[in-house]
Amino acid sequence: MRKKQPEALPIRVVGDKVLRSRAEVVDEITDGVRDFIDDLVHTMYLRDGAGLAAPQVGRSLRIFAIDPYYYETKEKQPQIFINPRIVESGGSFTYEEGCLSLPGIFEKVKRPGRVIVEAMSPEGELFRVEAEDYGATVLQHEYDHLDGVLFIDRVAKLRLLPWKRRIRELEGETDDNGVNILADSVD
Numbered sequence: 567m568r569k570k571q572p573e574a575l576p577i578r579v580v581g582d583k584v585l586r587s588r589a590e591v592v593d594e595i596t597d598g599v600r601d602f603i604d605d606l607v608h609t610m611y612l613r614d615g616a617g618l619a620a621p622q623v624g625r626s627l628r629i630f631a632i633d634p635y636y637y638e639t640k641e642k643q644p645q646i647f648i649n650p651r652i653v654e655s656g657g658s659f660t661y662e663e664g665c666l667s668l669p670g671i672f673e674k675v676k677r678p679g680r681v682i683v684e685a686m687s688p689e690g691e692l693f694r695v696e697a698e699d700y701g702a703t704v705l706q707h708e709y710d711h712l713d714g715v716l717f718i719d720r721v722a723k724l725r726l727l728p729w730k731r732r733i734r735e736l737e738g739e740t741d742d743n744g745v746n747i748l749a750d751s752v753d
């Protein structure tokens with residue numbers, strides 16, 4: 567049975583152990599997984615994210631959603647990636663990144679400027695997308711979340727210095743179970 571209304575999921579913030587774990591492969595796309603994806607997409611739009619990965623809402627699964635151009639078009643075109651693989655990458659592109667799990671932190675990150683990603687859709691079909699520049703950045707940023715990597719890991723230590731205090735503050739909110747939920751949860 568599918569659930570009817572998607573719900574907002576609380577965002578996990580740096581310090582939370584789920585953000586630092588390698589997410590699990592999705593073995594079967596069940597109704598439960600599809601319901602979860604609806605919640606993930608709902609939460610992504612609610613939070614104005616260009617993308618959102620399952621670990622960011624506390625689920626250690628290899629799933630992310632993106633809609634890199636929604637902020638421009640205001641037309642919802644979510645793309646869901648299940649068990650994605652980066653099959654090709656090249657070039658380079660630098661973009662100032664932010665992350666819902668690192669509120670208030672923005673820094674330039676240099677990544678490959680062109681990627682081809684293969685993944686499964688919620689309908690169970692294998693698909694391939696090619697992206698460049700900003701689009702490639704969003705894909706790689708979300709992909710990183712599935713391997714426990716945050717964009718600050720890709721920033722030179724010196725450039726991260728001004729953010730150290732903010733990061734420590736955020737990490738300090740983590741509870742004894744290794745859970746760190748964004749304080750201003752919306753619903």
Ligand code: NI
Pocket residue numbers: 664665666667707708711
């Ligand atoms: Ni992120």
